[in-house]
Amino acid sequence: MRITIIGSGNVATHLAAAFKNAGHAIVQIYSRDLQNASLLAYHVRADAIDDLELINQHTDLFVIAVKDDAIETISAALAQYQKLIVHTSGATDLQTLLKYTQNAGVFYPLQTFSKTREVDFNSVPLCIEGADEHINAQLKELAYTITQNVYQINSAERKTLHLAAVFAANFPNYLYHISQQLLADQQLPFDLLRPLILETAKKVQEHLPASVQTGPAIRNDEKTMKSHLYQLHEKPELEALYKLLSQGIIKMNDAG
Amino acid sequence: MRITIIGSGNVATHLAAAFKNAGHAIVQIYSRDLQNASLLAYHVRADAIDDLELINQHTDLFVIAVKDDAIETISAALAQYQKLIVHTSGATDLQTLLKYTQNAGVFYPLQTFSKTREVDFNSVPLCIEGADEHINAQLKELAYTITQNVYQINSAERKTLHLAAVFAANFPNYLYHISQQLLADQQLPFDLLRPLILETAKKVQEHLPASVQTGPAIRNDEKTMKSHLYQLHEKPELEALYKLLSQGIIKMNDAG
Numbered sequence: 001m002r003i004t005i006i007g008s009g010n011v012a013t014h015l016a017a018a019f020k021n022a023g024h025a026i027v028q029i030y031s032r033d034l035q036n037a038s039l040l041a042y043h044v045r046a047d048a049i050d051d052l053e054l055i056n057q058h059t060d061l062f063v064i065a066v067k068d069d070a071i072e073t074i075s076a077a078l079a080q081y082q083k084l085i086v087h088t089s090g091a092t093d094l095q096t097l098l099k100y101t102q103n104a105g106v107f108y109p110l111q112t113f114s115k116t117r118e119v120d121f122n123s124v125p126l127c128i129e130g131a132d133e134h135i136n137a138q139l140k141e142l143a144y145t146i147t148q149n150v151y152q153i154n155s156a157e158r159k160t161l162h163l164a165a166v167f168a169a170n171f172p173n174y175l176y177h178i179s180q181q182l183l184a185d186q187q188l189p190f191d192l193l194r195p196l197i198l199e200t201a202k203k204v205q206e207h208l209p210a211s212v213q214t215g216p217a218i219r220n221d222e223k224t225m226k227s228h229l230y231q232l233h234e235k236p237e238l239e240a241l242y243k244l245l246s247q248g249i250i251k252m253n254d255a256g
Numbered sequence: 257m258r259i260t261i262i263g264s265g266n267v268a269t270h271l272a273a274a275f276k277n278a279g280h281a282i283v284q285i286y287s288r289d290l291q292n293a294s295l296l297a298y299h300v301r302a303d304a305i306d307d308l309e310l311i312n313q314h315t316d317l318f319v320i321a322v323k324d325d326a327i328e329t330i331s332a333a334l335a336q337y338q339k340l341i342v343h344t345s346g347a348t349d350l351q352t353l354l355k356y357t358q359n360a361g362v363f364y365p366l367q368t369f370s371k372t373r374e375v376d377f378n379s380v381p382l383c384i385e386g387a388d389e390h391i392n393a394q395l396k397e398l399a400y401t402i403t404q405n406v407y408q409i410n411s412a413e414r415k416t417l418h419l420a421a422v423f424a425a426n427f428p429n430y431l432y433h434i435s436q437q438l439l440a441d442q443q444l445p446f447d448l449l450r451p452l453i454l455e456t457a458k459k460v461q462e463h464l465p466a467s468v469q470t471g472p473a474i475r476n477d478e479k480t481m482k483s484h485l486y487q488l489h490e491k492p493e494l495e496a497l498y499k500l501l502s503q504g505i506i507k508m509n510d511a512g
Contacts, residue, residue, distance in 0.1 A: 111451055
């Protein structure tokens, strides 16, 4: 396929590379910042543009990988070319594109990307949604060229998925931060906790989290929880967080 | 070294195996449940006992790996043999052993163990504390036979570490559970989130969590947070948790 990438951020970068590796032609990279566009374009042998007026019409697909609040303006500008347009956002309805074109879909990779880390795209879940069955089939075929994990997910489901991803990744990372800060307060290195963090994530690759829950709350070990809360008594926000999370874990026990 | 293991749970099992693999002799495994003791003893070619009266005095070290509230009773019973005694608990002071013997220490592996998963002990941080310098040296030498990551940690530091480990592992696992439940409510498979969970944990192996924080809160993306809270409005506990965690992340931004 001939693919045009709108955006030069983390998702744009990783998708462009994955498409290129799978043998697709990247036609152009658009970014408001020409330098960013050029950098990515160089890697995937595409042309860089910083003006939507310079779009090359000889493409099969526009992939919009920009900030959520810019998706609508950009799809409005691209609709005139009458090519397939997809966005890559977990938080944005397909409806946002359908206002401007029926030839639309969603191509949402459920992974956290950073420019400094290689991601094996082959294991990244790709959530696709097309405006009709023909587009679904097209997107599915494209998705399978870069990953083995393709899911047909509608906009309502994707909304849930996006929320769940916050609980699965953004919030755990914040808890890692808290743990790192607690250690730093006593000049202890974060390396002490890194293997534990990795093993905890590995465990749920095979098991459901409820079946591998450990710690004082799941044992209802009140003595330890009281001691932990005492250690946090000068950090009221962490104290509140500890209580709320522990109460939730204690209820898991009641439910099971 | 000749080592006697008191306990047959996850920590006892993994420690006994690691000691055995490193060439130490496991003398006896004690458990209140003889069947559990026998199972582990069979694997590490030790004798199984379910009565502390049957302790073989021809040992160099007692490793107490039992529930926290049983440590004191057991160390009281073992003190008569005048051998080195260590416990393996993150939440227990060295003082608990010192009431009964000066020949005491702590040997705390900072990892989550389950009987169904192999753990590469070589990367497990071992936190040691001895009642005196001689014991410190002994424990350090022993620790380096089974891992490369040995840390001298006193009882106050270990208390912080134990609390931090709850934030680094037990609480994230509970958040994984919430994400899995949100998906299950809509018959979506947890496999959608597993790669994201693993990659999030991998990221902090090289970086500090604050430098790789993502999601709507760190961007102060109020529209997305409002939409997420609306999705949770029939689950008040999750709504409260979402708010508290997001507020904390927003403050990271202010601090940085």
